[in-house]
Amino acid sequence: MATLLLALLLAAAAWPARASDVLELSDGDFDSGLADRNVALVEFYAPWCGHCKRLAPEYEAAATRLKGIVPLVKVDCTANSETCNKYGVSGYPTLKIFRNGEESGAYDGPRTADGIVSHLKKQAGPASVPLSPEGFEKFINEKDAAVVGFFRELFGDAHSEYMKAASNLRDHYRFGHVSDEDLIKKYEPDGDFGLCPHMTEDNKELIQGKDVLVAYYDIDYEKNPKGSNYWRNRVMKVARSFLDAGHKLNFAVASRKTFGHELTEFGLDGSTSDVPLVAIRTAKGEKFAMQEEFSRDGKALERFLQDYFDGKLKRYLKSEPIPENNDGPVKVVVAENFDEIVNAESKDVLVEFYAPWCGHCKNLEPKYKELGEKLNKDPHIVIAKMDATANDVPLPYEVKGFPTIYFSPAGSKQSPKKYEGGREVSDFVSYLKREATYPPILQEDEKPKKKKKKVPKEDL
DSSP states (O other): OHHHHHHHHHHHHHSOOOOOSSEEOOTTTHHHHHTTOSSEEEEEEOTTOHHHHHHHHHHHHHHHHTTTTSOEEEEETTTOHHHHHHTTOOSSSEEEEEETTEEEEEOOSOOSHHHHHHHHHHHHSOSEEEOOHHHHHHHHTSSSOEEEEEOSSSOSHHHHHHHHHHHHHTTTOEEEEEOOHHHHHHHOOSSSSOSSOEEOTTTHHHHTTSSEEEEEEOOOTTTOHHHHHHHHHHHHHHHHHHHHTTOOOEEEEEETTTTHHHHHHTTOTTOOOSSOEEEEEOTTOOEEEOOSOOOTTSHHHHHHHHHHHTTOOOOOOOOOOOOSOOOSSSEEEOGGGHHHHTTOTTOEEEEEEEOTTOHHHHHHHHHHHHHHHHTTTOSSEEEEEEETTTSOOOTTOOOSSSSEEEEEOTTOTTSOEEOOSOOSHHHHHHHHHHHOSSOOOOGGGOOOOOOOOOOOGGGO
16 A cells, blocks of 8 residues: 555656746846737736735636736746836735836736636727727717727827727726717717816816706716716717707716806705706806706606707796885895896896995995985986895806996897996996986986966056
């Protein structure tokens, strides 16, 4: 029995050890060993490192499965410090991806054999995949963030630069490209921003000022590109269906945090929902807020847009209640009665936009009231005021400070004139004498009618 066991041990010792499928490189052959490899994974390790020892069998198994597809390489940093120092290795194991001999970036994938194989197969494939019309729809509707390039010709500088960018960023985004003419025409942007741009403080002036729908949510393309694109893709899908049907509207997405003040303007600032909040602002300043919660299937947004294009939506207006009694010398204007008072075509209206906390407004108040009293009996001139912090200010009025005063002439309500004169009563009177449609009728100008002098009877 002992003889048999000894024979088996000797036979095992004589059997040649299985060759490793992991390529080991040194300072002397590292550059040449990777120069012609389209992609390779390199492990920088130390023989005494416990983490390296635990990784070794997984790394070896992955190397075997990826043989002929992606080489797995290792470098012993205790014996090859020049190479390890060159690539900034400070801990073990350090794994990096190389492309054609150049460092592409750190490997941040799984460290199991299955995970390494799956990750590197993606790295070995084309950086950007060609998309058919059918494949395109599936590609953009997946949850992961995606970038699609549209090229009529798959050569030239633009295509080359796109492929380089795809290669450098493939760990963060999925890339595809399209050359189908119908798709190119369908998605060719009408302007500089495409179908649904990300509105920021830097580009908002180029996006706003048109009829535009904005979806506000926790958008962050640096920390959460997948989540940011998830909602954006749903907005784009619904937007495309309405635009293809011939409707006209611009679309954008924006950060709730950055544009929280806009949510206040739509009455949406109290919402705690984690789904997008949606609102439309027209070029005329009309506002519409989506009250139904945004649904993942896009149906709620579809209903909101259909009602908008059908003219069924009630515009959102931030307004104080209309005063029950408004017979004072200075008429109180709120958003709900702005058209009735300020835009009355037959009236010249001087309107002050103020803030209750504004010191200059408080100083102006007694003088403005005196002006109103002087003109109280003039049928053609109205002196008015509006709290611009509690009411929407309509276009074309623009209020950037307080008080802001405009003169709205009769018959020309879309061209109000900003008052830039002094703030004494006499200054306002002089201005109105110059600008009013009819000469102002001032209380002090009214003189009592003279009584006819009675003629004594004896003089008759």
